[in-house]
Amino acid sequence: MKASPDAQRRLLDLQAVDTALAQLAHKRKSLPELAEIDAASREISALEDERVRAQVAVDDLERDISRFEKDIEQVRARKAKDQARLDAGGALREIEGLQHELATLNRRQSELEDAELELMEQKETADAALAEVSGRLAAAVERREAAERRRDEALADIAKEQEFKSSSRAPLAADLPADLVGLYDKIRLESGLGAALFRSGRCGGCRIELYGADLARVKAAAADDVVRCEECRRIMVRTAESGL
Known part of the structure; x- marks a missing residue:
């Protein structure tokens, strides 16, 4: 799947909102x-x-x-x-x-x-x-x-x-590609987290650090490629903090 780097970065904003909503739901129950x-x-x-x-x-x-x-x-x-x-x-x-x-x-x-x-x-x-x-x-x-x-x-x-x-949340999601949001929502509903920042060679979702071929795959991916973690299958969003 392809999506502009900017759209992928804004996916983190959507995830932040969804995380806050999930925390509020948990707070409500507990x-x-x-x-x-x-x-x-x-x-x-x-x-x-x-x-x-x-x-x-x-x-x-x-x-x-x-x-x-x-x-x-x-x-x-x-x-x-x-x-x-x-x-x-x-x-x-x-x-x-x-x-x-x-x-x-x-x-x-x-x-x-x-x-x-x-x-x-x-x-x-x-x-x-x-x-x-x-x-x-x-x-x-x-x-x-x-x-x-x-x-x-x-x-x-x-x-x-x-x-x-x-x-x-609604305007954030509406401003992103529908297929990207659809993939994100599917992953989020399955695991609670659909997208996470890839930082210093580590997946922000499962916290696993990538080495060798896995890291090389991420480095070689085009800027508009939607990269997913091989371990947790979450979308790994690459930014300047990713250290690639």
């Missing part, structure tokens, strides 16, 4: 915020499960405490009723029965109140655990949201730079 968001999301998921378990524990204790309160209220109501009957007087046998039942109800009330107190202490601990995990969950959500904001800002900056680079 933003540190992406890993941070992913880690925070996993943490949030685990903390949400932990929060649900803590909430269930609190709800269960509240339900049990409520049941004990109802039982205690029933005992108190029964005691009040028996006490009223006792105060009203009556047969000795009936009074003795009421006194015995009141004693039994007092013991039952004491047992229920002790059990309720134990549950209330457990609920205090459970409330603290729920508050602690809820705090960690809120902090993790805040960290993720902050990372998402930083990600969005970084992506917006990258998009602007990509747009600028892309807009400069």
Whole structure:
């Protein structure tokens, strides 16, 4: 393939733009915020499960405490009723029965109140655990949201730079021979680099230094010959820096 030395030199400008675009694409995929968001999301998921378990524990204790309160209220109501009957007087046998039942109800009330107190202490601990995990969950959500904001800002900056680079690529490519650009694009899509400067006897693509017949081939090539590296097959652009 033939192309003027000037066209080949400008191919390096096109490659510089494409390299910048490739770097921006890589930067877009490898933003540190992406890993941070992913880690925070996993943490949030685990903390949400932990929060649900803590909430269930609190709800269960509240339900049990409520049941004990109802039982205690029933005992108190029964005691009040028996006490009223006792105060009203009556047969000795009936009074003795009421006194015995009141004693039994007092013991039952004491047992229920002790059990309720134990549950209330457990609920205090459970409330603290729920508050602690809820705090960690809120902090993790805040960290993720902050990372998402930083990600969005970084992506917006990258998009602007990509747009600028892309807009400069079109006129560069349009000003070069179509067959040269076609060959360049084919090589670039295969290896990521379509053209590189040949400098001091070394291919700028694979960094291999040419000797003997390979170097002689490059030296003997006409100025408008499109020379490719025998090793990496990239276009080797020759300029005054090539040392030929």
